[in-house]
Amino acid sequence: MEKGEAKSKKPPRLCCICNERRPVLKRAKTLQQICRECFYEEEIHQAIVKNRLFKSGERVAIGASGGKDSTVLAYVLSELNRRHSYGLDLFLLSIDEGITGYRDDSLETVKRNELQYGLPLQILSYKDLYGWTMDDIVKMIGLKNNCTFCGVFRRQALDRGAALLKVDKLVTGHNADDIAETVLLNILRGDIARLSRCTSITTGEDGPIPRCKPFKYTYEKEIVMYAYFKKLDYFSTECIYSPNAYRGFAREFIKDLERLRPRAILDIIKSGEDFRIATTTKMPEQGTCERCGYISSQKWCKACVLLDGLNRGLPKMGIGRARGGGVNGGDHKKETTVKTLESKQCGSLDF
Amino acid sequence: MQLTLEFGGGLELLCDSEKIHKVNVDLPNGVEELTMKDLLSWVRTNVIKERPEMFIKGDTVRPGVLVLVNDCDWELSGQLETTIEDKDVIVFISTLHGG
Numbered sequence: 001m002e003k004g005e006a007k008s009k010k011p012p013r014l015c016c017i018c019n020e021r022r023p024v025l026k027r028a029k030t031l032q033q034i035c036r037e038c039f040y041e042e043e044i045h046q047a048i049v050k051n052r053l054f055k056s057g058e059r060v061a062i063g064a065s066g067g068k069d070s071t072v073l074a075y076v077l078s079e080l081n082r083r084h085s086y087g088l089d090l091f092l093l094s095i096d097e098g099i100t101g102y103r104d105d106s107l108e109t110v111k112r113n114e115l116q117y118g119l120p121l122q123i124l125s126y127k128d129l130y131g132w133t134m135d136d137i138v139k140m141i142g143l144k145n146n147c148t149f150c151g152v153f154r155r156q157a158l159d160r161g162a163a164l165l166k167v168d169k170l171v172t173g174h175n176a177d178d179i180a181e182t183v184l185l186n187i188l189r190g191d192i193a194r195l196s197r198c199t200s201i202t203t204g205e206d207g208p209i210p211r212c213k214p215f216k217y218t219y220e221k222e223i224v225m226y227a228y229f230k231k232l233d234y235f236s237t238e239c240i241y242s243p244n245a246y247r248g249f250a251r252e253f254i255k256d257l258e259r260l261r262p263r264a265i266l267d268i269i270k271s272g273e274d275f276r277i278a279t280t281t282k283m284p285e286q287g288t289c290e291r292c293g294y295i296s297s298q299k300w301c302k303a304c305v306l307l308d309g310l311n312r313g314l315p316k317m318g319i320g321r322a323r324g325g326g327v328n329g330g331d332h333k334k335e336t337t338v339k340t341l342e343s344k345q346c347g348s349l350d351f
Numbered sequence: 352m353q354l355t356l357e358f359g360g361g362l363e364l365l366c367d368s369e370k371i372h373k374v375n376v377d378l379p380n381g382v383e384e385l386t387m388k389d390l391l392s393w394v395r396t397n398v399i400k401e402r403p404e405m406f407i408k409g410d411t412v413r414p415g416v417l418v419l420v421n422d423c424d425w426e427l428s429g430q431l432e433t434t435i436e437d438k439d440v441i442v443f444i445s446t447l448h449g450g
Binding site for chain 2: 022023024025026033067068220221223224225228229236237238251252255256258259
């Protein structure tokens with residue numbers, strides 16, 4: 001009967017949780033073998049309850065890109081909202097960066113999700129917010145550092161969208177693998193400010209819109225398997241501008257680590273949570289941007305600096321080593337997104 | 352033996368954008384059973400049309416690619432040592448893309 005088990009020369013096992021059905025996967029975290037039905041939703045429910053992520057009656061926007069994480073997030077949240085009566089008003093919020101051949105396709109998926117899950121959708125575009133699409137930006141700056149522009153602009157765009165929808169909270173589908181990669185990236189770059197914030201399950205509580213990541217402890221692999229078993233509709237291609245992204249290296253490394261020791265991912269996150277910064281380290285002070293009022297640790301927030309650079313035809317402004325106000329775009333050794341003490345990006349809402 | 356192979360998560364782009372492939376695999380000479388290891392190299396030669404490094408790394412699949420044999424994670428059945436039988440359904444899903 002159990003074809004899977006009969007092949008491996010191990011005795012047939014049953015799901016560790018219900019002891020009734022045959023297991024279909026082994027949880028990397030706990031090495032438990034569990035069946036399709038016991039898998040997953042209740043764990044997210046526990047994470048939500050334990051970390052007190054939501055309050056009844058809140059309006060919550062789900063950052064939806066059409067990819068696997070956000071689709072699963074939308075599905076699980078609306079399911080749990082119903083099953084456990086969270087009393088939440090859920091919305092889908094999508095950002096159109098203007099990347100032809102990638103974002104336009106994935107937006108179609110989000111539109112389908114809107115119908116499938118019955119959640120109202122709001123789409124904001126870079127073109128409307130900033131006057132530039134990613135395609136335009138890449139034409140100007142080339143294929144390096146695109147992720148810097150896109151990431152900075154997207155974070156602000158999400159906040160603007162959340163404000164438009166008048167929501168109390170924003171949730172994103174960042175999973176355990178993403179967070180582990182970010183911890184590593186911040187170590188590699190020496191970005192202490194971000195390192196101290198990036199493992200919090202909820203961030204930005206002192207800013208315009210708090211954000212939380214219910215999938216913080218969920219492995220990417222499990223999200224994909226869940227989507228497969230539930231036959232969820234998602235879009236799966238790599239952004240065409242991302243191949244040179246620095247994060248790609250951290251990702252390769254994490255994937256190789258996961259293969260050798262699956263718990264490594266959770267352990268990296270734990271290390272990140274337990275970091276204590278020496279009291280003698282200078283940390284950036286949080287203020288507001290002089291130009292747009294957005295949260296920032298510098299005079300101007302990073303988005304304004306980048307936008308100014310683009311509009312003035314100085315695309316290197318805000319990238320690489322900056323001296324003083326960061327206006328001298330030509331002074332850089334390499335075109336990397338190295339953040340020095342002088343050129344820290346704007347504040348706590350960055351992940 | 353007759354097998355059904357499915358590719359997801361972007362891997363279908365490596366095989367002419369076909370998600371499902373019904374294939375007929377012959378056992379290598381002198382071998383009684385087909386293992387996943389054999390199947391992988393067969394797939395690499397006969398099904399993957401471009402960028403094999405996206406699918407295979409060394410002897411096994413690239414880290415980040417999930418393998419399901421009859422809807423069951425191959426880690427439960429021995430990974431590369433899993434034996435394949437006639438009419439089995441094997442699914443390869445890549446997790447390496449934005450979410």
